[in-house]
Amino acid sequence: MTAVLLACMLITFGSLVYVFALPGKLYLGPKKTRLSYLRERKDAIYENLRDLNFEYKAGKFPDNDYQTMKTSLEDEAAAVLAEIAHLEDSDSGDPISNGKGVRV
Helix, strand or coil, X not given: CHHHHHHHHHHHHXXXXXXXXXXXXXCCCCCCCHHHHXXXXXXXXXXXXXXXXXXXXXXXXXXHHHHHHHHHHHHHHHHHHHHHHHHHHHCCCCCCECCCCCEC
């Protein structure tokens, strides 16, 4: 009986260590900057505008809803583009890169 209990405890302990133990070195991915976040946001807004235009042409949105949503997305895109331009201008002494070490 004690051998079975001991085996169950060892299996439970081993399972917990296996599941929750962190490896020696973690890869956290590339470091996010405000500029890279804004570029991703710009791409998402443009994709939303394309989807909105497609769905409007498919007849899924009335004219007034389409115009309201389109204006909202365009205003957001303009704000994001202005902030991107401001951040790029503030780094005017350094070459502008796209986050991958490649000059754009």
